[in-house]
Amino acid sequence: MSEPWTPDRRPTLTGRLARLGFTDPGRAERLLAEAAGEGVTVSDPLLDTLGAAADPDLALGGLLRLLEALDPAGRAALAADEGVWQRLPAVLGVSSALGEHLARHPDDWRVLGGDGAIQAPAPRTFRDALLRAVGADPDDPEPAARDASQETLIALRAAYRRHLLRLAGRDLSGAADVDEVAAALADLAAAALEAGLAVARAEVPDAGLCRLAVIGMGKCGGRELNYVSDVDVIFVAEPRPGASEPDALRAATRLASALMRACSASTPEGSLWEVDAALRPEGKAGPLVRTLASHRAYYERWAKTWEFQALLKARPVAGDAELGREYADMVGPLVWKAAAGEDFVEDVQAMRRRVEAHLHRQTQESERELKLGPGGLRDIEFAVQLLQLVHGRADDTLRSPNTLEALASLSQGGYVGRDDAAGLASAYRFLRRVEHLIQLHRLRRTHTVPDDDHDLRRLGRALGLRTDPVGEFTALWRRHARGVRTIHEKLFYRPLLRAVARLPEEETRLTPEAARTRLTALGFNDPAGALRHIEALTSGVSRRAAIQRTLLPVMLGWFAAAPDPDAGLLGFRQVSDALGTTPWYLRLLRDEVTVAERMARLLATSRYATDLLLRAPEAVALLGSDDGLAPRSFEALMSEALAAVRRREDDDKAAHESAEDAVAAVRGLRRRELFRTSVADLLGLTDVRTVGEALTDIATVTIEAALQAAVNKIEMERRGPLPTRVAVVAMGRFGGHELGYGSDADVMFVHDPLPGADERDAQTAAHSVAEEMRRLLARPAPDPPLQIDPNLRPEGKAGPLVRTLASYAAYYARWSAPWESQALLRADPIIGDPELGHRFRALIDPVRWPRDGIDDKALREIRRLKARMESERLPRGVERRLHTKLGPGGLSDVEWVAQLLQLQHAHEVAGLRTTRTLAALDAAVRAGLLDETDGEVLSSAWQLATRIRGTVMLVRGRASDLLPTDHHKERSAVTQVLGYPGTGDLLEDYRRHARRARAVVDRVFYGVTD
Template identity: 30%
Template sequence: MMAEAPFLRRLMLARPEVLAATATGSFDTAITAAWEPGESVAEVSRALRRERQAVALAVALGDLSGRLPFEQVVRFLSDFADRAVERALQAIFRERGADAVTGFSVLALGKHGSRELNYSSDIDPILLFDPDTLPRRRSEEPVEAAARVARRLVEMLQTRDANGYVFRVDLRLRPSPEATPPALPVEAAIGYYESSALPWERAAYIRARAAAGDRALGDGFLAAIRPFVWRRGLGFGAVGEIREISRRIRAHYSEGQVFGPGYDMKRGRGGIREIEFFIQIQQLVHGGRDPALRAPATLDALAALAAAGHVGPDEAARLAHGYRAFRTVEHRLQMIEDHQTHSLPTDLAALDAVARLDGLADGVELLDRLRPDVAAVGTIYDSLDPTDGVAFPRAAVAVEDLVARAGYRDAGAVRTRIEGWRAGTPRALRTPAAQAAMEAALPGLIAALGQASGPDAAFARLDRMIGGLPTAIDFFRLVTARPGLGRLVADILSSAPALADQLGRRPALLDVLIDASAFDPPPSVAELAREFGAVEPGADYQQVLDRARARINERRFALGTQIVAGVADPIEVAGGYARVAEGAIGALAGAAVVEFAKAHGTVPGGELLILALGRLGGGALTHASDLDLIYLFTGDHLMESDGAKPLGATTYFNRLAQRVTGALSVATPAGPLYDVDTRLRPSGAQGLLAVSIESFERYQREDAWTWEHMALTRARPVFGSAGAVVALEVVIRGVLSRPRDATTLIADAVRMRGEIALHKPPAGPFDVKLVPGGLVDAEFAVHVLQLRHGIGLDPRLRTAIGDLAAAGLIDGEMAEAHALLTRMLVVMRLVSPESTEPPVAVRPLIAAACRMADWDALIAARDAAQRLIAAEWSRISTV
């Protein structure tokens, strides 16, 4: 080591006490012992340089001996940087007559921010100040005072003297460094990042943290710009910008790109920067949705991405191995003369010296060790670029020929639409950047749509969608970067009008499909409610509604896509739709309750309850289902609320119920949500919107019609405290379990079914809900048996049918017949929302989703199911 690293040799001669301490004790003890007292700027400057010598020597000894792992090496270096900046700032503020560092914050970016400094690294801080709290002299303006602090800090850290320097300081990561002062007013900085920042600056702030000075000021700034860094909506322009940075680096350092002597470990193809950029790109893509991916340290972020399934295990292992290996060699290069170098020597003797520092025989062995990792990293990083395709033709004849060969029937119509795109007819395609993104996407998009079940209809829907966008840049970049996503988009556009319409209103929904979790079942209702209700601190009620709508519709869109992609049973998707709706009620009703209480307080001893009926009560919704709700409240109806604008209990809860309905149903800038149907409440549309539990029980016991009790068989509380929910369930069970006259029950049910058939006839033979022998007949049969025998009183029809079959009251095949028609209903709501005969092209999708070999098999099974249900309803309704 003495021979290969002159810098270390000089340190060992100058600081024998550090050498001795590392030999007999721990490295952190040796570093701690190197601290020297000092108060003035001059004393602190000397002490920090002396401490830097001790840190450099101790860390090098620990690294070269193998006693310190890579992660500990970079942490020692980074922690010293924090201490040095903090101590220098304190000395500067004392020099200026201040007792403490206030109104001035140092943000650490880059490797300092992620606590991964290299052996001879500079630091890249952003310096911020608060004009209102920064101490300054009488003659100084705040900007002038902050600039003086900044220049003094840089001088203290990087000026060389007999003891060396502390850190080189690079302030060029601040906005417009050529025109701005070295320290920025915090509000101006926030304004810049909210309105004018460049895409690559998002990546820079992945690793940002408040490292010294006024930490509260720095943390507040980072919290304010968090939405700029971590966006739920993908900006593939930012990803492309980072890739372009890498291309420029490769071009600029072309002499260091070829692996061998002279190879640049940091900037070379397959080097350190490409590992970091690869990980940061994945973080930018997925981190807006998953905070667990926002780890600043490279290896921590890589592990999080691998755990979430965004980076394959083999790729993650190779990148991690390469990163440790490259950074370790980088440290060896810098230990030789404390130069900030990253390139392997071109001189073979010097390369041999580096290899010996790494415990190897010579430079050839070092190159052989690094070569596989460099090649693998380069290949992995190159995979971020979409495959270069052949340019899409421009001549009309050539376009039509290509389109026809891709599978479109009306190639002329498709060609006309493409010409409109190229002419900039849609406003979304009127910029050079949008045109470039569209041209890059066209070959893959035409091919993907051509393989869809209905390519012409799919392209027409895509054209309408593009026509409604303010800009199409991100859409085209997204499908170019993710060819598999292009095929899924094609399937959605061709097969599922309900999803295509949703996508047309909000193309950002495509972002949902990038996460692997999009094809997982939704989590529990409680987790969904937390997800939907989570907002940034300080958000107002309207922002709560908007944010919740975006997230709820993302979940609904993902569930529908699971059916189109053929990865989920429609029955499971129906359950997922119901959980999402219940989570929406939990979040939005909860927000409405809090907002309403701000003006009117709360009713002592009272609370709002929400009872779900129909498909929501039964835990199985479709994409288009409305929400059948009854609002109830507990407590004394004579009580009054305790807010600034008090209301009587009945008025209070009726107005609150209106607020909840609005929260669930009113369209906001984020889009529509659910239709809410409250007509099943006591006395229907003529009754109060919200009634007390006591009034509800009395109505159900004394005044309710048979059909209302039939509806109550699928009643399930979905909002309210645990105690109130239990009390309501007892009321419902009591109403449903009471003895009934079978003749009256059956006559009322038959009359009601006749009214439905008269006033709401089926749309056709594929209206599996309303056709004879359809789902309504199945439900009526089950509800009559539930009320007549008091058996199977479960709101979930599948469970109820199982209980009734076990009691011998219904055909055992009823469960499968009901399941088949339920699957058909869930799928048909996506592919044929009006329940009309589905297009031939989507029939294979419907059959597969319903677990049938083909369309003919599905139709035969449907007919058999309807015959069975019709027979059961006939038998039950004539007993």
């Protein structure tokens, strides 16, 4: 402490104090001058040390009061202790209350000095010191204070503050982190309760009639206490031998009351804190003390959800240690069974919402609340506790009463993502640190961030923020709060919690014995095989296995609710194996229960969707939301597909490799989009028209991309541009935008030589493009095949694969048959050269929509063709009425009605000039060509038959036009997907629709009258 302050240094001191961080350098100068006049000096190095404090002005005032209270020998000892200056200014710069304590007890500065000040004391140290402070023998099994006088209470408070001072010194100098500080505060509180009980024994004459244990609850029980907090407790008592239970309980109640007064009574040294016993059974309305049996009876019969949540932190902290252990052993199993109660998760969530609503009503400062406000400590604690209670039934590593320890275990066990756990832990430590700093200032119980800039500056500097303490602190706090709130919403309201909580306890532990029995009960046909899958997924200590152990008990129930649980579990294992250690996969299933549930349902229902998912397992990410399953726009799909072709075109690979790579990439896109569409269909998120349009769009962009790749290749081989334009005409269901999952793509190829081009060369080039496109799409690949069928072209298989536009014109002018006009009703030139497609459409429109309709001869021919098709094309041995395509009232019946009306009237009714069946029926009804009721009958029958065909394909993975009647699983799956109670209901509904539709067909198409 060299170079003391003297008056002749005044001109330079003001600026120096300001630079050091003093906010009122003038006042600081006056204090230094007054102290110097009384023989108390402060050296330049010490001023520098004070300037590093959170609040230099506060630190200087506290130091001067301490120096004034010390005698010369004490000041000399203080000046000589180098260690104290590492901690004393830090304490004085944060806590005015501890500065006042030092002014009253100046010799207590010694707990901040020397090497021992940075060592963490053992919990026993606190207990022994506080017992000695009240005159009790720490070695006595039931220590009693010398008396219950105010002097004894004052001694207890002074000793408590002394240890609090030492702990604050370690805290504020960085020698102890927030976890250690909170644990030490809980241990110090437990020691104070023990000392308070010793004082109570001196006050209660019949204390010997009972054994009394004090159970710490809340933050005290979790060893995460604040500097200033109510200490939550529960009292449990038992009579001693020879004492009656009523007498023992009366004595124990007096002891407990006296203990509470010993801690909370006001004295010249203040009080310690309130001892709050409101968490006891029945709360404040219930008896203060109960026996062990009384506690058990209450918890087994009457306890509410929140009481079990509170008991998670129950820990014996004072009094009879053996009785405390008995209490903990009794409540532990009850706590970990609580989550199985009806609506447990919902109750906890509702309670949290009520707390938030109450806070918002009670205070306008809810946004500044560190504890209860949005993104505050309670958000973290409630989320952690709920996860503990739900998953802790089966995993005893989660049963710590300490928030940070439990959070670490939840992360290690895979119940919480690593990033989420790290974010919550970081925010928790920050918020607790801020809470400690706020409470240390005046040693008052508060959780509200101040709004005064001076207080905020002290907080920011105490946290090491120096450039802009107020702004930096506020931004850091808000960032942590936002992060906590986001993670809290995700974890606390995670639907998987409800599913896990509702499982019987034995199902949360996938032991082989219990699992085999349960699998049989759930409907697995091969429980041994299912058990092997489960063991493969859950064995080991990896994080992946831990998450699977959480997911599988719930997913087994979802598999069992679907038609084929065995297939579902097998598919789940295959997808999980395929994705391996992909970090997002299991995290997605755990955090987004919709994905897990939908995945289980799909895998146990649809072979088609399962195959797609196995070939592209990353598509599981699409299951998270309904929006993600909506069909993408045609423009977006086309842009992505053509971009893949252009990327490969720019590669330096050989022409054929570039084309094959391009089409392989586009087929990957097709695979993903087929999965998206099939899932939406299976989940009932779409309708028949949307599915048909989506599947048509997917096929269109795939063929367009393949055509472009083929053109690029042929041009590279020819070393020049094509001598002709090429277009692909969609036909049949493809042209009608009504493709199904198993439909071929019926097409015709048309080309038009460029001016001056050699026609033979143009024909050769166009034919090469068509063949190359077909080859590229026919190459083996891990996706459902897209068969290109060109057999609807003029002359069928006997005709050329590709024709010029002029050749088509000549053919249709001379040779076109009625069936070809009918086939052209679905022709849509949507691929390739747009201008050529437009010209082709103009060419065929008069053929398919004849100006005068059709004559009686053509009508008879069409009817004859229809009847012949019904008799010849229907497979032998099948039940005609169950054939959704060719059977009576099936797809073909409805489509021929629509097409006949188009041939007859499209020249005069613009709405009939469409390739879509349902649009044509709608237009016929609007034009009065078809009765509205008849139109509805035909439309409903067509949509039901289409849905059945699509669902059969989704379930079996193979196309079929027959309603399933023989294979139980397939029949059940189709029935379930379509939403019917039973197979009989589906058959009856289809037959009713088909019967009514056939009646309309007979009347409208065949002209049959009653």
